Amino acid sequence: MIRTVDGDLLPPILYYHRVAPGVHPGVGVEPSEFSRQMSLLKRLGYEGISLRDVKGENGDRKTVVITFDDGYLDNFQHAGPILQENGFRATIFCVSKKTGGLSDWTTDPVWSGLPLMDKGHLRELHRLGFEIGSHSRTHPDLSRLPVSEAREEIEGSRRDLEDLLGTSVETFCYPYGAFSEAAIELVRGAGYRYARSVLRMKWGARYKRHLLPCRSVSGKMPFIRFAGYSLLYRAGF
Numbered sequence: 001m002i003r004t005v006d007g008d009l010l011p012p013i014l015y016y017h018r019v020a021p022g023v024h025p026g027v028g029v030e031p032s033e034f035s036r037q038m039s040l041l042k043r044l045g046y047e048g049i050s051l052r053d054v055k056g057e058n059g060d061r062k063t064v065v066i067t068f069d070d071g072y073l074d075n076f077q078h079a080g081p082i083l084q085e086n087g088f089r090a091t092i093f094c095v096s097k098k099t100g101g102l103s104d105w106t107t108d109p110v111w112s113g114l115p116l117m118d119k120g121h122l123r124e125l126h127r128l129g130f131e132i133g134s135h136s137r138t139h140p141d142l143s144r145l146p147v148s149e150a151r152e153e154i155e156g157s158r159r160d161l162e163d164l165l166g167t168s169v170e171t172f173c174y175p176y177g178a179f180s181e182a183a184i185e186l187v188r189g190a191g192y193r194y195a196r197s198v199l200r201m202k203w204g205a206r207y208k209r210h211l212l213p214c215r216s217v218s219g220k221m222p223f224i225r226f227a228g229y230s231l232l233y234r235a236g237f
């Protein structure tokens with residue numbers, strides 16, 4: 001469970017990037033493995049939900065928030081159908097000015113040049129009940145950006161996605177997990193209800209609503225460890 005400084009009790013948040021056959025284990029999981037993970041959560045009585053659908057005050061132990069960063073095309077092709085098979089939904093944090101393009105914000109060969117979902121994919125996932133959250137406009141390091149540019153990325157991406165989807169965009173995720181106090185204030189001021197960082201969930205810690213922690217899941221996590229975390233969370237940790 002995640003406790004906030006405001007007294008909210010939130011479900012655990014899982015954090016993925018890619019789900020694709022042959023994916024590098026550092027950036028994603030095989031569809032068969034993802035399916036196994038989601039089936040386990042379902043057998044344990046969990047419902048996978050989006051961050052938008054969190055009810056902050058009740059600390060429901062039957063839910064787990066599932067999130068994806070960057071908006072890779074394979075989320076639409078592989079993760080979405082597996083989530084739907086289990087009756088789950090998720091939040092996909094998209095880079096609003098990169099839709100339909102490639103991940104070109106890094107030169108790391110494992111992460112760059114990967115196809116991203118286009119506007120039609122995002123509209124379809126939204127129609128199916130998935131949440132499209134903001135991951136900025138161009139995926140900059142917000143901790144190093146001048147405030148005026150950071151504001152443009154944070155507020156502008158919200159406007160871009162709201163125009164695209166015709167709904168309010170309530171959640172944000174920091175590119176590279178990088179933040180500053182100024183960036184957190186901009187995110188709060190832009191009207192986002194929650195923001196996810198890449199801080200690790202720690203039992204007993206308290207987190208800001210605009211700096212929520214998570215559990216990162218990649219192809220490097222053995223299934224037994226995923227199962228262990230799932231059981232711990234169900235026990236209230």
Ligand SMILES: [Zn+2]
Pocket residue numbers: 069070135139174175176
């Ligand atoms: Zn990212």
